[in-house]
Amino acid sequence: MILSPFEWTIAKRYLLPGRGEAFIALVAGISVGVVMLSVAMLVIVMSVMNGFRAELLDKIVGLNGHAIVQAYGGRLDDWENVLNEIRETPDVVSASPLIEQPLLASFNGRVEAVLVRGNVQRDIDDLKDKVVFGNLGELQAGASNVAIGARLAENIGARVGDTITIINPQGRSTPFGTVPRQIGYRVAAIFEVGIYDYDQSFVVMPMEDAQTLLLIGDTVGMIEVKVTDPDRVEEILAPVEARLSGRAVVSDWKTINATLFEALQVERVAMFFALSFMVVVAAFNILSSLVMLVRAKTRDIAIMRTMGATRKSLLKIFVTTGFTVGAIGTFAGLILGFIVLYFRQGIVRLIEVVTGQNLWDPSIRFLSTLPSRTDPLEVVGIAALALVMSFLATLYPAFKASSTDPVQVLRYE
Template sequence: MAARTAPFSRFEFMIAWRYLRARRAEGGVSVMTWISLIGITLGVAALIATLAVRAGFRAEFVSTIVGSNPQITVYSAPTEVVEGSGVYSKLIRDYEARTKRIKAIPGVVTAAPAVRGQAMVSFADRSNVADVYGLALSDLKNIPRIAHSDEAQGNIDNFDQGIAMGIGMARDLGVTVGDTVKLISPNGAKTPFGTSPRVNAYKVEYIFSAGRYDIDQTRLYMPFAEAQSFFNREGGADEIDVDVTDPERVGEWATAISDASGKGTLLWTWKDASGSFLRALGIEDNVMFIILSILVLIASMNITSGLIMLVKNKGRDIGILRTMGLSQGSILRIFFICGAFIGVIGTAAGLTIGVLFAANIDHVMGFVNWLNGGDAWDPSIRGIYHLPAKLQPWDVVKAVSLSLSLSFVVTIFPARRAARMNPVEALRYE
């Protein structure tokens, strides 16, 4: 009767390691081992790098949204200006009182009345269409991506003396800080002969970059009181912009803000505006994980092929080991350890390469740009200016767990085949 040995004894690891290092002349399958090892390494590295890039892209995209736009926008339903007149307006007349009540809600960080409109901006012989926001200086300073822009030009404290515009618009118009631009609104002064366009000149005091191509190309800020006059909003505001402590959970404040704002309140959150895109990103993340998981599975299957060849080549050794007293369990564990070694080493190597790739994504993109002879990342299509990467512990755990699990599972079949080999049949023709 075969002697029982402690599971995963030292000698089992020693024999398994010897088989893995064996040269082909000694009956080893070193080539298949290397193929399996490289396949798992590349699969895990690709999985980790892809998950990091996808997480970084989402984080940067969300950061540019909530860092330069209101997280919750409070509107007013159309109300009759004068009872019985039949003329309706969405203008918020009591914006100061509403803003004060909203600010008092726990979890609300900022609340600011704003005027919204569109105007044509012209400088010299160039022109562009701007999405104009009218805000007070103190409220503008509360917008992180605008007030704390890394590429800001000018002094934001001088905002009350002019306007602020995105760096993309300034570049297209050829504008620098200190230049004077013209703003043209078709809905200007009302005269007995109709409405005439309003044309005002403003000095550019501040140029910002929000990190989003579309915002930098179209966004323009002007002082709140000036915007009221320019867009015929005297005594009122178009909206109240609200930021909360946790942008990912904006829905939790919806009821409180609606109650504080009063009857006829309409709310629009950043998730209402970008939710479909974020859901598409989530679906894409899941699909990419499944596809790359299949690649890891294919790489893991090479372990099965290599072990089957190893078992065939080591038939004589298996017969000798069995006659020396090794149990079927010991034989199974020896060949299981062979496959597990490949899976563990390949996973560790892939983890290292994937982490290094994510940590040096800027250098990688620089190399890709050099190969393409230009800018491989087009911000006008992608929205943001660079490809970010964000390593999340859960993503790393998923990738490593998947690789190790597949490596261990595919090893069981050839290991069981080796364990069930009849030692008499194995030695018959030796």
């Protein structure tokens, strides 16, 4: 919609009401503010929800892969052959043997339930960027060294260099019953994945040490798999699942964490739907301010009509006026949203200091920090929604202005 110099001059005049039109200016300013806040809230909420999903997926996949191939009974005897079959499957990036067993850990009289993980050296090295204390390089087969989660270290009071006792209830049999197997391991490193449940329970050791602890010989419990596209993991591993039918079960990240990710998806859709009503409210504010402007400018409209202004020109003037209000609010909202997202962690800490409340308890939120990941397509969609609603809100007042009868208005002038 191209405006002539006359139309653009009038539109700019109406965008900046005069001194006697302070109330109209106030309503227009409120309209800009409501559009700005609604767009900012949508950008912030959707980015945080996307961040939750992405961070959880990254951290979970970092430890468990995109899928787990687990043998019936918990022991995969011919795991070398199965491992080679999986690695040869198209679109499989990597596959590694894994041992995972819930046991008990004891230190200085404190006992905690732990999840012992036996990993190959390559998977252990992947945790290097998560280490907060110690050295993962000391985790070598036969060295009796382990790495533990940061929350677990806090709970039992263990530090790097301390020796913790891992208790395996399936010990040796004696005439007096089964004696639990207890082995001491030196804490070589403390890591923090960022997911509270993992940091609270995981004890990582070389796979050979885990086999010795669990008395399972040269077998593993499962194989973790990473693929090129996490969203297509079911399709990619379908041939593997068919070949291992009756021997093992394939569980992908969607199945293992179905409840969590489905809850996030439902909440994401619900939040977008609810916050979208703020854009509708902003559109009604634009409509009301334009209606007031048209009523205040009825005499000016009639004079312009008598001077040769067409209905189309008046329509374009008022559509441009209202749409500009919406565009300014949308642009300001995007800027505000990005600013809040950039300083989100500081804002959370400030609110905690002011209110005295812990707003981000990692034991409840799963993650240690407030995540954010902005999707450019969603931002474009939010901006388009605000601009379309702003445009639709201008149509009624603009048609009302264009249909003004100058004879009726100027009859008694």
